[in-house]
Amino acid sequence: MRRPFVDLLEANLEHAAEFDARFDGVQESQHPDVVTVCCSDSRVLQDHLWGNDEPGHVFTCANIGNRVVQRTDAGEAVSGDVLYPLAHTGTEAVVVVGHTGCGAVTAAYDRLTDEDENEDAADASEPAGITHCLDLLTPRLEPGVDRLPAGLDRADAVNRLVEYNVDRQVAFLRESDEVPGDTGVVGVVYDFQDAYSGRRGEVHVVNVDGERSVETLRVEHPDVESRIERLWEH
Structure with missing residues (x-):
């Protein structure tokens, strides 16, 4: 058995010892306050980034590109992962969590800008599941690529598209x-690349119920004014 998994099992014993009594109130049912949709990136620690150690508090979903969209026989639909708590557990809030340096957004950006000179070959080399995910993401980012300010380097362009992607998922x-x-x-961006002000690991609010204006959001939500920040008001 590979050592990294053995290490995980050992760490789980510590978790079980700490959390044993915390499941008393949620053994039979759950009523999470919020559902979060994060990118399935190892640097984005879903519960830890909120300081959450309460079972039953946050319903967590993850996929590459923090998408809320899935493709069905009837067309595109809201992902069942997101809909389940809204439909069955009384959850009334969704948080879409993008992050700086997102690999899925980067791949979509490269597709759209031809920075990958062998795009077709690159797609062909990807497993079908990954290509499917990028096919859901890329069309939503295409208008954003066309609107990007001139002169941005690749990293800055991607981080602005991270915000744009969050906006599209919220919409x-x-x-x-x-x-x-x-x-x-609510749409937020988790920053570990010093792209925003504040410390690495902070969450920055970029969208609330479709509103994207930083000035308006700070007036409407003064209790979190200092946490509202955007790189790009497109």
Whole structure:
């Protein structure tokens, strides 16, 4: 058995000792306050980034590109991972969590800008599952690529598209008839690249229920004014 997994098992014993009594109130059911949709990136620690150590508090979803969209026989739909807590556990808030340096956004950007000179070959070399995920992401980023300010290097362009992607995912949720109309939808970016002000690991609010203006958001949400920041108000 590979040592990294053995290490995980050993760490799990510590977790079990700490959390044993914390499951008393949630053994039979769950009623999480919020569902988060994060990128499945090893640098984005979903529960840890919120300081969450309470079972039943946060319903966590993850995929490459923090997408809320899945493709069905009937067309595109809100991912069942996101809809489940909204439909069955009384959850009334969704948080879409993008992050700086997102590999999925970078891959989509390269596709759209031909920075990968062998795009077709690169796609052919990817497993079908990864290509499928990028096929869902790329069309949503294409208008954003066209609007990017001139003169950005690749890293800066990607980090602005991270925000743009969060905006598109928030918009999809808000426009869907499957999502209850009173659901609160917030878009944030988790920064570990010093792209925003503040410390690495801070979450920056970029979108609340479709509103993207930093000035407006700070007026409407003074309790989190210092956490509202955007790289790009497109």
